[in-house]
Amino acid sequence: xxxxxxxxxxxxxxxxxxxxxxxxxxxxxxxxxxxxxxxxxxxxxxxxxxxxxxxxxxxxxxxxxxxxxxxxxxxxxxxxxxxxxxxxxxxxxxxxxxxxxxxxxxxxxxxxxxxxxxxxxxxxxxxxxx
Numbered sequence: 001x002x003x004x005x006x007x008x009x010x011x012x013x014x015x016x017x018x019x020x021x022x023x024x025x026x027x028x029x030x031x032x033x034x035x036x037x038x039x040x041x042x043x044x045x046x047x048x049x050x051x052x053x054x055x056x057x058x059x060x061x062x063x064x065x066x067x068x069x070x071x072x073x074x075x076x077x078x079x080x081x082x083x084x085x086x087x088x089x090x091x092x093x094x095x096x097x098x099x100x101x102x103x104x105x106x107x108x109x110x111x112x113x114x115x116x117x118x119x120x121x122x123x124x125x126x127x128x129x130x
Contacts, residue, residue: 002010025031045051055061061069 023034041051
């Protein structure tokens with residue numbers, strides 16, 4: 001475990017490396033995407049303990065490694081697209097079923113009740129379902 005002095009030193013070094021920038025956004029969509037990039041970078045730094053820039057300049061990953069990462073991410077993206085399409089199809093089916101459902105009209109009650117009733121001339125046996 002780090003001592004308080006070591007922790008302060010580590011934080012100071014890392015905070016000094018961080019750049020700060022003020023950006024005025026004219027488009028909130030762009031601002032949201034930039035916020036997500038920064039957040040994603042924070043997640044990566046927390047997980048791997050370094051920035052992608054540091055990974056690159058220290059040659060911890062070569063071009064083949066980056067191309068492999070890209071391929072894997074794109075494969076995941078295709079799976080997400082397929083899952084989203086299936087979800088949309090499921091929702092469409094549910095909505096179509098809701099739209100086509102018509103509750104029975106009270107005048108249909110005689111027809112509904114007579115489904116299990118005996119035909120004219122037939123007698124209902126004791127214990128038979130109605």
